[in-house]
Structure formats: structure tokens, C-alpha cells
Amino acid sequence: MTLFDSYFAEILQKRSQEGTLRTLHSTHNHSADKQATPFIDVSSNDYLNLSCHPLLKQRASEWALKYGAGARSSRLVSGTLIQHQNIEAKIALFKKHEAALLFASGWQANASVIPALCKLSLTQTHAPMLVFSDKLNHASIHHGCAAAGVRQIRFRHNDLSHLESLLKREASKPGLRMIITESVFSMDGDRADILALRKIAHDYQAFLYLDEAHATGVLGENGAGLSQGVADLTMGTFSKALGSMGAYIAGSKLLCDYIINYASGFIYSTAVPPALLGAIDAALDLIPHMHKERHNLHKNADLLRRLLNEADISTGLSTTQIVPVIIGDSEHALSVARGLHQKGFMSIAIRPPTVPTGTARLRLALHSNLTENNITQLAHAIIQLMTEKKS
């Protein structure tokens, strides 16, 4: 027993009673582990199945053998390899920005870059940054704002007239302005209107910060995402469609120089290791040419939405490879996920507090290797499980 165990027990018990207790379950990467019971993965973010692509595995192992298992120190000490810089140049080109920087994870990038940017407002205007943030932004963005000590001014999800009214309301306040949103929302699979956001940011002299975690690799020209050089800062991850781990920010050269000097998650954290650099480098080589895979992914998502919607099952405002089946009640969402598991699909129920109260759901994340038959079976399985519950 530790000093706090009785408090932990009390709080966890409450979550358990509410049906929101989080626990860990081991799974297999079924594309990698041929011994495992075959499941169709509609849960992970491996949208293009790159986590097991031979080129990623090969380059990751080659670079580990050539350059070592670890980067040995932070980038500013002696951790910068030429490979870090080459990959950063590749990302800058891919995202049509002047420069880019690597981070160990997307969470770390948002959690440390946002506070660094907020500091700029204090030094330039002696007033806190006014951060206008979409209500459904990812937890790492909220964490970045909390770490900066700023209170977010949150606009209704994807409601740009609400955003504009808040910018107007705050117009007389001192401080720099920043708008933060995702380009594809992780739990809803809908998209932000990037060009409209760009115009609003321009009109109100706000810095546009865009999280492209779920768009990178999957959407836009050559899979480079929805904002190619449009936002002031584009952040994205290698942990989803790009199949491995890590993240980037891209923007002007001066922005990146500033982040090198002021983002604590960049300065005080060990550099990304060679094996990971190898996997990232290989994914960046493959992604621009994966048109067929992207086409199949989006065709599958359209089919799934159509089949579910025809059966009166809502998929919200999804227009991407992320298709939510909004169920509402947490226990019901868990039971549908369990039912799907029994039918051979790996799918997870997402419950509050990850999503707003009353919107527990299956978050179906489609992969490019799924067939039309897989999608039809999935839709029928969901329709059957949802109907069983109603009757």
C-alpha cells in the first residue's frame, strides 16, 4: 500500500461505476503476427498499413545497425544527426513550408510548442496570448494551453461564425492572438475549412496553428494533408498513417529557430533515435505515391457511411477514414464493441471523458487494405448489434 492508494481506489471505483474506467488490453498487430487469431483491425490509426511495410521495417533496422539504438542526448547537446536535418528538410518540402522540426510524439509537440508560442505574447505585449480553440481539439492541445497558463477561448466545434464573434468580442484586449484547430478531428472524422480559417486568421491578425495528425498521409495532394503552406504552423504525426511514431511542426525558418530556443519539450528531451528516423524516412518516401491506397481508403469510408446511414445509424459529420458510430450510452457502446470483437473485428468503444458526455461511440478507423466485402460485413455486423439492443 502506498500513502495514496485508498484515494486511487476510491476514484477508480467511481469511474468503474460510471462505465468509464480505462484499462489496458494487449492486442496483436495482425499484419505482423501471423500466429495471432486473425481480426480485422478497424480500431488502430495505421490507416495505410505502413506499420508493417517492408521498407519501413528494413530502413528502421538498417539505421539502427548503422547509427545506433539511441540518439544519446537532446538535439541541442549532441543528439542532432544529419538524418534529423535531412528528414526535417524533406518534411518542409512535403508540407510546403520553409522549415520543420521533429518531436518524439504528437502529444509532446502540442504540449510544448503551444506554451512556447504563448510566451511570445507575454514578451511582446506583456499580456497573455488569446487562444481561440475548437471545442473538440485533442487533449494534448488542452494540455499545452494549461501548461502555458492561458484560459482557452473555445469556439463551438467547426463553427467559424462563432469563432469570428469571439474574435470580435475580444478585439479590444491586449495580447497576441492564436487560432488552434485540427484539420481532421480524431474522434469525429470531420474536417475544418482551412481556407476559411486562413481568411479569418488574416482578418483578425491571428496566428493559425493546425494539427494535421489524422490528415497527414491520407488527405490532400500526394497525401501531404489539408494545409500545405496555408497555416502559420502545421503540426502532424508519424504515429498514424505514417506507421511509426514521432511528430513534426512545420512553418517559417524563424518560427523553427524560435521553437529550438523556447520549447522545453524540444530542448530538454532526447532526440528521436535512428531506428525511428529510418521508419519516418521510408514512410516519407512512400506516401506521395500511395494514390491507390488512399483511393481505396476513401471509397471504403464512403461505402461504410452509406450502409450505416441507410440503416438509420448516424456517422455524424464524418467525411474521412475515421467513421464514428455514435451510440450515446457508455455501457451500450462497450457491448457493441464486444459484439464486434466476437464477429472478428477489432474495434474499441470510446467513452467520456475522451469524448463529450452522452456521445460514447465506436470510432471506426478504416485501413487501405480492407476490401468491399470486409466493409459490407462490418456494416451488417454493426446494424445487427444495434438492432438487437433496440428490440
Ligand SMILES: Cc1ncc(COP(=O)(O)O)c(C=O)c1O
Ligand atoms: C489530433 C491529435 N493530435 C495529437 C495527437 C498525439 O499524437 P501522438 O500519438 O503522436 O502523441 C493525437 C493522438 O491521438 C491526435 O489525435
